[in-house]
Amino acid sequence: MINTINQSKRSDPFSSGEGGERLSLLELNALVRRSLEQCLPDEYWIQAELSDVRSNTTGHCYLEFVQKDPRSNSLIAKARGMIWNTIYRLLKPYFEETTGQPFTSGIKVLVKVTVQFHELYGYSLTVLDIDPAYTLGDMARRRREILLQLEEEGVLTLNKELEMPQLPQRIAVISSATAAGYGDFCHQLQHNPGGFFFYTELFPALMQGNQVEESVLAALDRVNARIDDFDVVVIIRGGGATSDLSGFDTYLLAAACAQFPLPIITGIGHERDDTVLDSVAHTRVKTPTAAAELLIHRVAEVADRLEDLSVRIRQGAYMLLERERRRLDTLQARIPNLVQRKLTEARYALLTARKDLSQATMALLSRQRHRLELLQQRIADASPDKLLSRGYSITLRDGKVVTDASSLKSGDRLVTRFSKGEAQSVVEQSRLIGTDKRNKSH
Structure with a gap:
């Protein structure tokens, strides 16, 4: 120089x-x-x-x-x-x-x-x-750093730990409305060989370019506002270049998906591509069609289990009915002997009861007869005739017994009955014993 x-x-x-x-x-x-x-x-x-x-x-x-x-x-x-x-x-x-x-x-x-x-x-x-x-x-270093940060925060596997619903039929789809993958996904669900029903609702988002993160986060917010309306979330893209996957390698999007309250299924890349979003999602598949197949397979498994349970219930019910039928036949065969035995037992019971009733009646009648005899004796002892036979007499005035001499007046006509016969008299004078009054009659 x-x-x-x-x-x-x-x-x-x-x-x-x-x-x-x-x-x-x-x-x-x-x-x-x-x-x-x-x-x-x-x-x-x-x-x-x-x-x-x-x-x-x-x-x-x-x-x-x-x-x-x-x-x-x-x-x-x-x-x-x-x-x-x-x-x-x-x-x-x-x-x-x-x-x-x-x-x-x-x-x-x-x-x-x-x-x-x-x-x-x-x-x-x-x-x-x-x-x-x-x-x-x-x-790769950036991805590792994001995943390590999520792990340190304790949220890396939260979405994976959610239980996949038995029947994931209400699906929130995050994709581009014009994406070929979205059409393939819906077509696959609607024309599934089992004829199962699926309800899908699209939450539009940009799936390529610099606004992927912001757009998908906004779609997740809209789904979260109606969380009770859906069973799972599916994030899919189709037909885009592999170079557009960088939008799914951001911390904010990964953190939001890792902590989302519904299982998230991703079908955003090809088999050899693995984004941060794929790493935190509940289930990762290759394509939108594979995501649809996953849901169909899940519902088909439940349908198969239900069919198996239905068959087992029918078989169990048939076996139970057959067992009860045989039991009824056995009981039916035993009824004549059982009836005969019951009738014999009832007849013996009636005979025993009749004997007991007869004995009880006789005993009661005997007791009542003895009581009547005692009453009769008492009545006989108390009868006027009995007294008259002993020397007593009965004085009557106007048909009524006179028990008090002071009640008599001169001129009263009296009838005196004795054991044998009677006499009539007229009161001239009555006297109480112990006094100077005297009675005279003739």
């Missing part, structure tokens, strides 16, 4: 010799270009982050490489870059197909560049090649 500068001095038409060299801006830039070409003639692999990636109508890609301080995240280096059309047409699909990551701002890359300096446009780096393995490593 010193020799180049010296030569420039000797050929400089504006050099005054005494006042120092004088260069035009173009000459200085040309000097810088020649110097860089001589000092940095090779190709170099550099690590950087993409920024401001854009392409124009010519097919060239213009971008900016940046490097950030890992602690403060502030820029510490920056360089303009470009990829010529012929290379960009090959490099972009190769990178995106290999990594599943769009070639866009915000990703870290390992690229082979040459150093260029143009007198008008200045310093730039021209991209010749890219190593997708470096970006894959960075993406």
Whole structure:
């Protein structure tokens, strides 16, 4: 470089010799270009982050490489870059197909560049090649960091621990309304071979681009507001490029799905792609059609179990009825003997009862006869005839027994009865014993 500068001095038409060299801006830039070409003639692999990636109508890609301080995240280096059309047409699909990551701002890359300096446009780096393995490593590292953070927070497996409903027939679908995968999913459910009914409701969301995270989170919020209306949530995409999967590798979306109160089934990628969202979802399948098949299979399993239980119930009922029929036949055969025995027992009981009744009646009659005899004796002892036979008499006045002589008056006609016969008399004078009153009658 010193020799180049010296030569420039000797050929400089504006050099005054005494006042120092004088260069035009173009000459200085040309000097810088020649110097860089001589000092940095090779190709170099550099690590950087993409920024401001854009392409124009010519097919060239213009971008900016940046490097950030890992602690403060502030820029510490920056360089303009470009990829010529012929290379960009090959490099972009190769990178995106290999990594599943769009070639866009915000990703870290390992690229082979040459150093260029143009007198008008200045310093730039021209991209010749890219190593997708470096970006894959960075993406894998980011995924591991997100999963580790979710594990430390204790939410990584929460959705996986939810119990899948026995009959997941009410399905909240998060997808794009125009996505081919959504149509395949609904068609598969509606035309299932078992004829099972499924209710699906679409919650539209963007499934590719920079707004995937925000859009899917908003759809989850809408589902959560009607949580009792659904059994499961299905997040599907179909027909999109593998490079669009980066929207499902974010912490916020993963955390929301991991803690969602309904089981989440994902069918957002291909068999070899595994996003953070797939890692936290309850069940991950390859495609929307596979998600539909999973639900159909689940319902079919329950239907088979119900059918098996139905068969077992019918068989059990038949066996029970058959056993009871045989029991009834046995009882029916035993009825005549049983009736005969019961009749014999009843006849014997009646005879015994009749004998007991007869004995009890005779005893009662005997007791009552004896009682009557005693009463009869008492009545006989108390009868007037009995008294009269003993020498007593009864005096009657007007048919009534006279017990008090003072009640008599002179002239009262009396009848006196004896054991044998009676006599009549007239009271002339009555006398109480112990007094001077006397009775005279004739």
